[in-house]
Amino acid sequence: MASEHDTRQYERRQFRQELPVPMFSRNDFSIWSVLKNCIGKELSKITMPVIFNEPLSFLQRMVEYMEYAHLLRRAAEETDPICRLQYVAAFAVSALSSNWERLGKPFNPLLGETYELERDGYRVVCEQVSHHPPISAFHADCKDFIFHGSIHPKLKFWGKSVEIQPKGQVTVELPRWGEAYTWTYINCCVHNIIVGKLWMEQYGTMEVTNHATGHRAVLTFKPAGWFSKDLHRVEGFITDKHKKKLHFLYGKWTEFIRCTDIASYDEYVRENAHKFRHEGDKGKGHTPNDSPSHTPKKVLAKLNSLKVGPFKSNSQCEGSNSADEGCPIPDVAEGELPKCDSTYSIDIPNSVTLWEADPRPERSAEYYQFTLFAMSLNEMEQGMKSRLCPTDCRLRPDIRKLEEGDIDGAAAEKTRLEEKQRDARKARKGKKGLDWAPRWFTLGTNPYTKQEDWLYSGGYWDRNFSGILDIF
Numbered sequence: 001m002a003s004e005h006d007t008r009q010y011e012r013r014q015f016r017q018e019l020p021v022p023m024f025s026r027n028d029f030s031i032w033s034v035l036k037n038c039i040g041k042e043l044s045k046i047t048m049p050v051i052f053n054e055p056l057s058f059l060q061r062m063v064e065y066m067e068y069a070h071l072l073r074r075a076a077e078e079t080d081p082i083c084r085l086q087y088v089a090a091f092a093v094s095a096l097s098s099n100w101e102r103l104g105k106p107f108n109p110l111l112g113e114t115y116e117l118e119r120d121g122y123r124v125v126c127e128q129v130s131h132h133p134p135i136s137a138f139h140a141d142c143k144d145f146i147f148h149g150s151i152h153p154k155l156k157f158w159g160k161s162v163e164i165q166p167k168g169q170v171t172v173e174l175p176r177w178g179e180a181y182t183w184t185y186i187n188c189c190v191h192n193i194i195v196g197k198l199w200m201e202q203y204g205t206m207e208v209t210n211h212a213t214g215h216r217a218v219l220t221f222k223p224a225g226w227f228s229k230d231l232h233r234v235e236g237f238i239t240d241k242h243k244k245k246l247h248f249l250y251g252k253w254t255e256f257i258r259c260t261d262i263a264s265y266d267e268y269v270r271e272n273a274h275k276f277r278h279e280g281d282k283g284k285g286h287t288p289n290d291s292p293s294h295t296p297k298k299v300l301a302k303l304n305s306l307k308v309g310p311f312k313s314n315s316q317c318e319g320s321n322s323a324d325e326g327c328p329i330p331d332v333a334e335g336e337l338p339k340c341d342s343t344y345s346i347d348i349p350n351s352v353t354l355w356e357a358d359p360r361p362e363r364s365a366e367y368y369q370f371t372l373f374a375m376s377l378n379e380m381e382q383g384m385k386s387r388l389c390p391t392d393c394r395l396r397p398d399i400r401k402l403e404e405g406d407i408d409g410a411a412a413e414k415t416r417l418e419e420k421q422r423d424a425r426k427a428r429k430g431k432k433g434l435d436w437a438p439r440w441f442t443l444g445t446n447p448y449t450k451q452e453d454w455l456y457s458g459g460y461w462d463r464n465f466s467g468i469l470d471i472f
């Protein structure tokens with residue numbers, strides 16, 4: 001199939017490859033000194049110094065999901081529902097790849113803030129639909145697919161780590177096939193808040209369901225594990241509606257995802273049982289040979305629970321009030337950055353590569369570890385300013401100032417905007433008929449999952465922006 005050619009048929013504009021100035025070093029600043037009094041709190045309620053921000057709004061960060069949108073177009077081209085699911089699942093994994101090494105905090109969107117992007121034949125519109133709790137909604141469409149969802153990122157600070165549990169769901173619709181796919185977000189955790197180098201991992205189980213056929217891709221994102229053998233690894237199965245396994249998917253969310261048929265997978269496991277373990281190996285008599293004899297009992301118990309099955313996402317965190325108990329990843333020594341064991345690479349015969357991450361731009365480290373796609377998201381393109389909705393993040397002065405390297409200016413603007421938001425809320429309070437409501441989305445029910453969801457009410461692209469509130 002010709003998906004590469006397909007993307008090429010769309011107008012290829014040249015976007016900026018770098019930000020205006022390199023970022024300020026954060027080496028002289030300690031996150032711990034800011035957060036030490038906030039253990040157990042929701043991070044959305046904590047004001048952090050701008051130095052820990054990246055010059056993007058969370059709405060823009062959310063749109064980074066679209067970096068590999070060509071996979072959805074590719075899915076729509078496939079005539080076999082299993083192939084379509086493979087590409088939708090690959091898209092779901094690819095959407096997380098830009099998070100690798102991205103440890104700056106995006107700006108909290110102001111209530112009513114919006115973001116739009118038109119690229120490669122698709123367009124997307126986002127809106128901050130709620131402030132407390134913070135909820136962001138997005139809706140992307142083109143002739144081949146519709147992709148929409150909402151995120152409420154719950155950030156919990158646990159002392160040594162910050163745990164992020166994004167609530168909400170995403171839906172992909174392929175109109176040509178009358179199909180809808182949905183899945184939910186997995187958790188992520190930022191380590192080494194007190195000492196050492198920050199690092200992030202994403203873990204948990206993601207179920208991509210095709211509601212029309214009952215096919216499912218159940219993907220497990222693994223915690224780093226002992227000696228970081230499983231750092232960034234993802235694997236899982238495609239099953240039919242009777243839960244029969246059809247294909248095996250494996251890879252790393254930072255690099256690639258591959259797919260093989262179940263027969264090749266079974267054979268591979270039989271021949272490589274000593275080095276390749278997965279949830280299905282449970283009880284096959286294999287003992288981990290990498291648990292040092294001096295490992296404390298408590299840690300070993302935890303290790304075993306991680307080794308034998310898909311990681312149970314947040315159960316360890318719930319109801320725990322110990323600061324040390326947050327993210328359940330005890331295996332990497334405190335303060336250390338896990339190194340991936342590169343000799344442990346798997347390549348199963350008869351595999352097809354569904355997705356491969358593009359390398360980061362050369363000077364990415366000087367620019368908040370942005371991908372090329374991220375570099376362009378806050379760009380004010382020619383002729384854009386007059387057409388944009390007045391609530392678009394590109395017009396936010398604090399983000400623009402940070403992008404230009406003016407930390408103090410950014411901090412002052414951020415404070416001003418947050419005060420303005422507070423004043424506006426106070427002014428609305430108690431005044432009948434002045435209740436704030438999102439402009440482009442309404443709270444409804446997702447027709448496929450029957451869950452509460454924010455659905456696009458349409459009209460944004462008519463570009464009639466009269467009566468839009470001034471939030472900046």
Ligand SMILES: CC(C)CCC[C@@H](C)[C@H]1CC[C@H]2[C@@H]3CC=C4C[C@@H](O)CC[C@]4(C)[C@H]3CC[C@]12C
Nearest residue numbers: 031099102103104105106153164166185188190
């Ligand atoms: C104290 C400092 C280090 C906090 C920094 C927090 C940063 C790294 C956090 C804040 C909000 C977080 C995001 C919240 C929600 C999502 C959606 C999910 O599908 C992928 C991860 C992603 C995109 C998170 C990535 C990490 C993130 C950007």
